[in-house]
Amino acid sequence: MTINIYNSLNRSKEPFETLEPGRVKMYVCGPTVYDSCHIGHARSVIVFDVIYRYLTAVGYDVTYVRNFTDIDDKIINRSNELGVSPESLAEKYIDEFHHDMDALNVLRPTLEPRATDHIDHIIRIIEILMDKKYAYASDGDVFFSVDLFKGYGKLSGRKLDDMVAGARVDVDQRKKNPFDFVLWKASKPNEPFWDSPWGKGRPGWHIECSAMSEDYLGASFDIHGGGKDLIFPHHENEIAQSEAAFGKTFVRFWIHNGFVNINHEKMSKSLGNFLMIKDIVKEYHPEAIRLFLLSHHYRSPVDFTDQAIKNVASGLDKIYALLDRAEKYLGSLPDVNSNYHKDVIASQKDFWVLFCDAMNDDFNTAQGIGVLFDAVRSLNRLLDQLDQSDQTNETDQTNQSDDIQNRQIIHNECLNILKMGDILGLLTVSPGAYFQQKKESVITKKSFDAEMIEAMIQERQDARKAKDFKKADEVRDRLKEMNIEIEDRPEGTIWKVLS
C-alpha cells in the first residue's frame, strides 16, 4: 500500500516515504491565540486530524505536534486593548480552542507546545545562525539574511529578483534585503520580554516553529502542514532558518489546505463575516460540519452556505438512519474501537478497501465519502431484501443458516461504515443518541414540547384506527409545519426533525 501525497514543495503527488520505517513525524502550525477560532481554523485542524487518524489507522506510529503561538504582536495589542496580561489572554483562547475542537471531535495531537516555553531553544538557534553569519543584529533586533540562503523561495516558487520590494509595506531601512525577516524583536516599554544576547526582546513569528519542531521531531521530519496562506512567508522562512542552522533537509512533505469562503466571499474583518466555531456548533451538528468540510478536497476552496451544510446534514441523517436499521437487526452495532488496522489488506475490493484507495490518493476524503454512501446504499438494499423475505418465508432450517450468514455480512458491512466514520471523525455517537440530540435541539430552540408532539402522534394514530384519514393527514401536516416528520414503521410511529 502506497500513500501518494501532493507535496507543495514540488507541486506534484509523490509516494509517501517516511524517514524512519513505520514512524511519521508531523508538525502543523496551530493558531495564534488572540481571538476565537473560526470555520477556517476548523478546516485546517480537521483536515490534519483526518490525516493523523488515517496514518495511525494504517499502522504508522505518528508523532503529531501542533503548536500554540502565544506571544506575538496581535496578542500584545489585544491584551493592551482589553487591559489583561498577554499570558491570561493566551490562556483564555487556548482553553477556547480546546473547547471548540473537542466539540468538533478533533483528537488531541501528541504534543501541543507553546512558543513561550521554548525561548531558550529559540535563542540557541538564533545564536547558531549568528555564528554561521546567516543572521545579523541591529539595535536589538536580529534579522535573517535571505540572500545568503541559497534555496530561498523554493517552497513558494518565488525568486527574490522578481518580487517587488515594499510593494505593499514600507521597507525597514536596517534590512540588507527587504525580504530579510525578524528572528528576534527588541521589546518596547511595557511589552513582555525575555533576556537575550541582543537585549530584552521576544522571538519573531517564524523562528518558534523551527525551534519547536526541532525540539520534538528533530532537524528533519516527514510532514509539515498548515493553511495555504502560510506558504509565504511563514513556511518559506522556516525552511531558511532551519536548513541554514542545522544543515539538513527540513521537511520532506509540505501539505497545505485551502480556504473557507462564506457565501462566496472571503472571510474578512471589513466584511465582518467571520463564522466562529462556537456559533456554528449551536446551529449544526458537529459531524455535519465535519462532513461538509471533508466533502471537498482539502486543497480546494470551500464555500460555506446555509443551504450547502443543510444538504450535507440530510446526508448525515441518511447514514445514521441506516445505522439505526442495522442496530435493530443485529441487536447492537459492531465495536469500531477494536484494533482494525491489521485488516487493511483485504482479499477483495470491499468498501473499506475502496475507501483506503481514495485516502491513499492524497487523502481524497471527497471520494472516500462517495464510497461511504455507496456502502450505505448497498447495506440498505440488503436490509430491504431481508425485510421482504421475512414477510414471505416461514422459518425453516435453510433460513436459519441464511440468517447467520446475513448477520455476518451485515456486521461486516456495518463495521466498514463505522471504520470510514472513524477516519473521518464521524458516526461517533449511537443512532439513537444522534436522533435524540436533534430532537432535543429543536425542542430547546423552538420551545416545542415533546409530550405535545407525542400527543399529536397519538391523536393521528387514533384517527388512523378509526379510518379517519383526513384528520390523520391534518395532524401530520401540522407537524410538518413544525419541521417535524413522522414515519410509520412496523414497530410504531416515530418522529424526527427535518434538517
Next chain:
RNA sequence: GGCGGCAUAGCCAAGUGGUAAGGCAACGGCCUGCAAAGCCGCUAUUCUCCAGUUCGAAUCUGGAUGCCGCCUCCA
C-alpha cells in the same frame, strides 16, 4: 507587476490519458390508507470556449474568457 490555483448536471462535488463516482434537489416506479424512510429507474453523447498532440482527452500542450488566492505576523 510577480507567483499560484480554479472552471464538470438545477445546486454541491470526485475523477489528472481509456470512454463521466457520490450527495442534495426534481421526476417515474416498488412499498404505504396516503405519506415518510429505503430501494430501483431517470437526470451531463459530455466536462467554459478555440486550436493542437494522440488510436483515444474532462484529463496533456498552446491560446482566449471568467473567477479566486498569495506577495500584509490571515487557517
